[in-house]
Amino acid sequence: MTTVSLPNEPWWKSSVVYQIYPISFLDTTGDGFGDLNGITSKLDYLKDLGVDVLWLCPIYKSPLADMGYDIADYRAIDERYGTLEDWDRLLKGVHERGMKLMMDLVANHTSDEHQWFVESRASKDSPKRDWYVWRPPRIDADGKRHPPNNWRSVFEGSAWTYDEPTGEYYLHLYLEKQPDLNWESDALRNAVWDLMRFWLDRGCDGFRMDVINLISKVEGLPNADVVEPKEEFQPAFAHYANGPRVHEFIKDMRRLVLDHYDTITVGETPFTYNVEELARYVLPANKELHMVFQFELMTIDQAKVPDASPLQHADWKVSELRDWLHRWQTFKKDEGFWNAVFIENHDHPRAVSRFGNDTTTELRTVSAKLISLFEITQKGTLYVYQGQELGIKNFPRSWGLEEYKDCASQNYWTRILHNRSLETGKKEEDIDMEDILDNFQKKARDHSRTPMQWDSSANSGFSTGTPWMRVNDDFKTWNAELQIKDEQSVHSFYKKALKTRKENPVLIFGEFELLLPDHPTVIAFKRIHGSQEALVLLNFRNEDASVALADEAKRSWRLLLGNYAVEEGQSFDLKPYEGRVYIL
Known part of the structure; x- marks a missing residue:
């Protein structure tokens, strides 16, 4: 399949990027962990799907406290995943198939087992002391030691850990085992440049940059405003x-x-909802990144309360999804802003369970296809997460806490349980936490991390050993092997959808025109690029929808792709979760 790219547009704009969570992709050694050779063995599958770029989540040497986002050696492959030679073999296979390989650059923090940190914590006089953020304790009137400020870690508790040997605290915005690097240090920044060159010189084609907007902290590290009075x-x-x-x-x-180098770059920019701030990273005139992942879409099903946790669920409205789409598809278009189009990744639950309907096989299939139409008709570089092309769903509510492996889930549970015990005076074992499990089933990151469902054999063909995480219960009837053989499957539809996007530049580069701004269930818009136009109709609810577009009905639209059979001359009215793309 050939990607259609305009003469003056860079290759990465029209590319389809497939995100791989290596530990859950395919295990070839039987140790229960996915590995590089497993990815290499599936390159033909990915090429056939329509993938142009593979993005690998971290595969570097790591104790896996945060699933590889705690790096102990940037220039070594973790033995669970293989060797540098395995990586070279993977890269060769990728390039031979006309695809590219993108690595995950995690440079806001390292593992506490990284040699840089080992040296930094060894002595206040260490040459690498200032490669991390160290501060003396804050001592109260009673002589009691406290962290330097009141910052909370993203993963709960204080963002500071006391280090006894040198009598100072180090900063970790995430886990205690993920100390933050100090980008104020010239030597540290040069070391980061060197490790980037190491991978680029080896043949890597670009980077996804983890929490890149967090690398500069406010001078003085002042206390945060108190917005949760009951919390320390x-x-x-x-x-x-x-x-x-x-x-x-x-x-x-x-x-x-x-x-x-000729690269693709995308930055992860959490905790940022100011559009002007996000634009600064992306606008070509600023010479920074090609695009960023902004997470406004990921919050529309989050509880609408101050400082809500991402693990607190709330129902979402079609109007919220429509407003988000309109805002970002038209945002600073004349200045060259470019979107990273995604709806699923390793930090969020499955899209068909959030934005579709997974309650029956029929609804799951048709709504997963609807989501693919929503994605392929947006302006920007398209990202597909592993298993999204199969319509993999969240695992069942019947699974207990022991199945939630993610540190974010475990730490949130611990905090809420502790607080409820204090508030009620009850023992922790007597506290009702069913509402937290209800939220976890909808919102936990764990859902995107279950092993890939390849076939109906033991462990869905992921591993001959014991998988590091339980495989979703439905794997015997919902897997890649079955779907590849079925022309009506989600996989077959995704393949067709990606091909359709690549063959029609209007879907990648066209201007956006919103239609029916007040429709209760349907998102409708046009894409316009030169003489080519596309009309997109998407019904995001489990009910029939009447669509009145009198002016468009008079035009000679040709159905390009839809998730239901449509007769010639049929009206624009839509069935539950129906989506259509017309071309003119």
Whole structure:
């Protein structure tokens, strides 16, 4: 399949990027962990699907405290995944098939087992002491020791850990085992540039940059405002997201490293909902990144209360989804803003369970196809997460807490359980936590991390050993092998959808025109590129929808793709979860 790219547009704009969570992709050794050779063995599957770029979540040496986002050696492959030679073999196979390989750059923090941190914590006089963020304790009037400020870790508790040997605290915005790097250090930044060059020189084609907007903290590291009076530690995003020197650092990265290679770059920018702030990372005139993952879409099913946890669920409205789409499809289009189009990744639950309907096989199939139409008709670079092309869903509510492996889930549970025990005076074993499990079933990151469902054999063909995480219960009837053979499957539809996008530049580059802005269930819009137009109709609810587009009905629209059979001359009215793409 050939990607259609306009002469003056870079290759990464029209690419389909497939995100791989390696530990859950395919295990070839029987140890229960996915590995690089497993990915290599599925390159033909990915090429056939329509993938142009593979993005690998971290595969570096790591104790896996945060599933590889705690890196102990940036230049070594974790033995669970294989070796550098295995990586070279994977890269060769990728390039031979005309695809590209993108790595995950995690440079806001390392593992506490990284040699840099080992040296940094060894002595206050260590040459690498300032490669991390160290501060002396805060001592109260009673002589009691406290962390330097009241910042809460993203994964609960204080963002500081006391290190006895040197008598200081180190900062970790995430886990205690993930100390933050100090980007104020020139030597540290040069070390980051060097590790980037290591992978680029080896043949890597670009980077997804983990929490890249957190690398610059506010000077002085002041206390966060108290917004949760009952909590000792407070959300502190305002003091470390989009800090004072972040754009300076990224411009240097671009100038000193990235501009010397032909790459794709996408930054992860959490805790940021100011559109102007996000634009600064992306606008071509600023010479920073090609695009960013912004997470406004990921919050529309989050509880609408101050400082709500991502694990607190709320029902979402079609109007919210429509408003989000309109805003970002038209945002600074004349200045060259470019979107990273995604609806699923390793940090969020499955899209068909959030934005579709997984209650029956029929609804799951048709709504997963609807989601694919929603994705392929957006302007931007398209990202597909492993298993999304199969319509994999969240695992069942019947699974207990022991199946939730993610540190975010476990730490949130611990905090809520502790607080409820204090508030009620009950023992922890007597506390009702069923509402938390209800929320976990809808919102936990764990759902995207279950092993890939390849076939109907033991462990769905993922591993001959014991998988590191339980395989979803439905694997015998819902897997890649069955879907590849079925022309009506979600996989077959995704393959057709990606091909349709690539053959019609209007879907990638066209301008966006919203239609029916007040429809209760349908999102309707047009894409316009030169003489080519596309009309998109998407019904996001389990009910029939009347669609009145009198002016468009008079035009000679040709159905390009839909998830129901449509007769010639049929009206624009839609069935439950029906989606159609017309071309003119």
